[in-house]
Amino acid sequence: MRIGELSRRTGVPVPTIKYYVREGLLPPGQLTSPNQAAYGETHERRLRLIRALLDVGGLKVAEIADVLAAVDDPERPLHKVLGAAAERFGTAESEHDDAESAAAHAVVTDLISRRGWRTHESNPAADDVSKALAAMARLGHGDFVEVLDDYADAAEQVARADLAYVNRRVAVEDMVEGVVIGTVLGEAVFSALRRLAHVDASAKLYGADGPPERKPKA
Amino acid sequence: MRIGELSRRTGVPVPTIKYYVREGLLPPGQLTSPNQAAYGETHERRLRLIRALLDVGGLKVAEIADVLAAVDDPERPLHKVLGAAAERFGTAESEHDDAESAAAHAVVTDLISRRGWRTHESNPAADDVSKALAAMARLGHGDFVEVLDDYADAAEQVARADLAYVNRRVAVEDMVEGVVIGTVLGEAVFSALRRLAHVDASAKLYGADGPPERKPKA
DNA sequence: ACTATCTGATAGCGCCACTATCTATGATGA
DNA sequence: TCATCATAGATAGTGGCGCTATCAGATAGT
Incomplete structure (x- = not known):
């Protein structure tokens, strides 16, 4: 599958797919020539996951990158995976100590x-x-x-x-x-x-x- | 209370307070002269509410404006008030009909x-x-x-x-x-x-x- | 009188999620 | 074969959002 079909199947515009690849959310396609790459079902599935996390889950692109990096790392303990997404607040920052x-x-x-x-x-x-x-x-x-x-x-x-x-x-x-x-x-x-x-x-x-x-x- | 003290008490910078007033989140102060305004405890309380909705609740400024308009409208039925905030998703927009x-x-x-x-x-x-x-x-x-x-x-x-x-x-x-x-x-x-x-x-x-x-x- | 502060207005900034454009290359079909 | 289309990769631009900076002119407090 080339990028155009991936885009058609998922409804995600081609430049946006390229953007996700740049940001590390989506692995690049398998290069078959210097300017042709093949994408598989794993790409399609990952792309749908990204959109669900973005649109429904409200996660930011950088957070999704962290989460997916944890998902893709077999060494990472399961209970650490969600820590990557759990920082929906500013974490520390405004340290009210009142x-x-x-x-x-x-x-x-x-x-x-x-x-x-x-x-x-x-x-x-x-x-x-x-x-x-x-x-x-x-x-x-x-x-x-x-x-x-x-x-x-x-x-x-x-x-x-x-x-x-x-x-x-x-x-x-x-x-x-x-x-x-x-x-x-x-x-x-x-x-x-x-x-x-x-x-x-x-x-x-x-x-x-x-x-x-x-x-x-x- | 003048705007400086309001800012000091709440930790919200003065230009930000003015911004909230412009956006309709906060009522303007009571003008005592063409360039002096007085703010009361209701302003302080409202300002803290805004920050809580923003920082902890994750609402957007425009959503907060809707919610607070509903809060301030005694005619609005209570169960309609939250409808204003409930639109955290895109509401309609991507009408998948698959x-x-x-x-x-x-x-x-x-x-x-x-x-x-x-x-x-x-x-x-x-x-x-x-x-x-x-x-x-x-x-x-x-x-x-x-x-x-x-x-x-x-x-x-x-x-x-x-x-x-x-x-x-x-x-x-x-x-x-x-x-x-x-x-x-x-x-x-x-x-x-x-x-x-x-x-x-x-x-x-x-x-x-x-x-x-x-x-x-x- | 003098300085700090204020109002109101406008312009700009930094972040974010894209989106547009470009070049060079390759695929595709009459 | 050759015109047309799609693609990779790179860079720059866009629009929205939540502020933030700056300014002019007026006032408060001492």
Whole structure:
């Protein structure tokens, strides 16, 4: 298959495919002459994965490059693969070391130990949680922590479902790719389901006509 | 308070504050003379909300403008407020009408009716779900639909917790703002908790040393 | 009076995901 | 054979976004 057909099959413009190759997202085609290259089904599949991660998962091109490099490296432990994608926040950068951040960090540390989660508070995801909680606290929603356990229950349930899914189809496809797809696209699925469930819960709580009348802002 | 102090208190540079005012995210200060304006605590609070939505929630400035316009409009029904923020995907645009999209749409319609969710398949979030499922199907993960009910269970649980939280503090703060904060920042919290739970579930399933050895790609 | 600060306006910057254009080469078909 | 088309690889440009720099003219505080 030449690049034109790859483009036709996936709907990705030819210059964009070349761009992905330049950025290391997609391996170059097999050169058959100085200006002809052949692409196979692995290219097509990889290209679809890239577009899904971009369009549905919302990852940036550089993040996708990291993730795919991890996917392609058989030495890389599976649990490190997602660390490459997990840095959706600024990671460090704005190091608020105020009261809210400290309190939020303590809450997260407590949550992890209380639930017996086999992870460490140094996990970047733990920082993300405390960053979000600290932002909420600064907005006067410090008591959001009271629903954290409900959230954690649901997160455990989702994680169990994800792991079972990946584990079940280990022989069928490459497992690591399955983890990436399940994690990134699964997040998009869950997020949208949550919005649907919000509508439902709201309808059940307030009736079909929506919530009660509002008071104007102070 | 003048703009300099507002900037100092929130850590947002003065030109950025002016930019937010231009973009309609922040109301202008009360003019006390042709070139002096006074800002109050509502401005400070609003500014912190903007930064949280931007930094933690990952919303775009234009989306924040929509959401805040809805928040400030007392006529707007509460359940419409989040529609403004819910369009995190391209909404329509790439209207794949292939087999995968049709199948995914049917799956979502079935899920909604099967669970008795009081929402309609025309909800943009439903499109988001089917878009993600269709992308998965194209990647050979069509059987991800089998975990959808686990996801939906968890989503219902989260939604119930969110509604209970918002409902409980209705008198304390403005309710609509609480919904926005809970929804947007809550998503960030849940997403990070899910990543932590993944690590834990993976450790429990495979042992602390991570998953078994990998096979190289075909 | 003098300096720091302010408003409002306009222009520019840096990043990002492409997209356009070009040259030199090779494939394809009447 | 030869005209036409597609391709590889390289470089430059585009449009959107979230700011950021600079300026003129006015005011505040001391």
